[in-house]
Amino acid sequence: MTARNIDGNALSAKVREELAQRAAVLTAQGAQPCLAVILVGEDPASAVYVRNKVVGCEKAGFRSLKYTYPADVAPQEVLAKIAELNADASVHGILVQLPLPKQFNSEEVLEAISPEKDVDGFHAVNFGLLLQGRKSFYPCTPWGVMKMLESENIQLKGAEAVVIGRSNIVGKPMAVMLMSKGATVTICHSQTKDLAFHTKRADIVVAAVGRAKMITGDMIKPGAVVIDVGMNRDENGKLCGDVDFASAREVASLITPVPGGVGPMTITMLLANTVESAQRALEAKSKS
Ligand code: NDP
Numbered sequence: 001m002t003a004r005n006i007d008g009n010a011l012s013a014k015v016r017e018e019l020a021q022r023a024a025v026l027t028a029q030g031a032q033p034c035l036a037v038i039l040v041g042e043d044p045a046s047a048v049y050v051r052n053k054v055v056g057c058e059k060a061g062f063r064s065l066k067y068t069y070p071a072d073v074a075p076q077e078v079l080a081k082i083a084e085l086n087a088d089a090s091v092h093g094i095l096v097q098l099p100l101p102k103q104f105n106s107e108e109v110l111e112a113i114s115p116e117k118d119v120d121g122f123h124a125v126n127f128g129l130l131l132q133g134r135k136s137f138y139p140c141t142p143w144g145v146m147k148m149l150e151s152e153n154i155q156l157k158g159a160e161a162v163v164i165g166r167s168n169i170v171g172k173p174m175a176v177m178l179m180s181k182g183a184t185v186t187i188c189h190s191q192t193k194d195l196a197f198h199t200k201r202a203d204i205v206v207a208a209v210g211r212a213k214m215i216t217g218d219m220i221k222p223g224a225v226v227i228d229v230g231m232n233r234d235e236n237g238k239l240c241g242d243v244d245f246a247s248a249r250e251v252a253s254l255i256t257p258v259p260g261g262v263g264p265m266t267i268t269m270l271l272a273n274t275v276e277s278a279q280r281a282l283e284a285k286s287k288s
Helices: 008-028 044-059 075-087 106-112 124-131 140-151 171-180 195-199 262-287
Strands: 034-040 063-069 093-096 160-164 184-188 204-207 225-228
Touching: 008 044, 008 140, 008 262, 034 044, 034 075, 034 262, 044 063, 044 262, 063 075, 075 093, 075 106, 093 262, 124 171, 140 171, 140 225, 140 262, 160 171, 160 195, 171 184, 171 204, 184 195
Parallel strands: 034 063, 034 093, 160 184, 160 204, 204 225
Antiparallel strands: none
């Protein structure tokens, strides 16, 4: 069997078109979605991510605000900006690009963002709401994965799902989202004794580790759906995932490529959260 690719670029374009339409309606009602992005330091990868987010906003008809600070900025200055943006009713989403320089306590910064504007879905309040199955802002990467599974009509009820990685931004929320849709979820991590034992019995494998090509075809059950969140560089400096695409695609039924798989969906879901926040703000205003 040779797996079919799940095309993240095509799905992303479709979802962004829908979001642009929603944004146009909100703008006509005086609530143009607005995302504020804070970038600290000169990390080139972070600068590219921020640029892509700003461009994504503009193409979808959102307003975007960008605040850049030198790497040695005092944390208080950034916290004061967050407080100002929290209080600004025209701003619907606030995002602080990670990683932050070492003088920062990242948790403190992320928790300073109002949960109502936490469009990255990293705030403990939003994570708690997700755990309880209540309305919240979902972290963008795992939510993008859920959209990909939904677009392919993958049966999640009763499915065996294995998530490799337990970070707060990908692995843990991914596992919760799959569980909430009826999958039986196993979470693997660096202490897992026999990773292949788990992956080989999974109908759905989500790899979110950060180790190039570590999941090989012989670790995958024939016909499984393989979602590769990893973004790594291979020995030739080429972008690659956590999954060894060449061997895995010979065993899986569906697979996400890297690049062009999960990656494009992450910013799309950030835009989705920002539109949702603008919608909620407008509804709250009309009730008051
Ligand atoms: P983290 O480094 O925070 O987490 C990695 C996880 O992998 C940890 O839970 C770790 O376990 C686990 N792990 C490490 N080694 C092994 C191993 N040998 N076997 C099993 N598990 C292992 O990474 P993130 O969750 O932030 O990101 C994961 C990957 O996804 C990275 O490549 C990142 O670049 C990519 N990414 C891609 C995004 C996209 O938009 N496509 C967005 C976000 C991330 P332990 O907890 O025990 O240390």
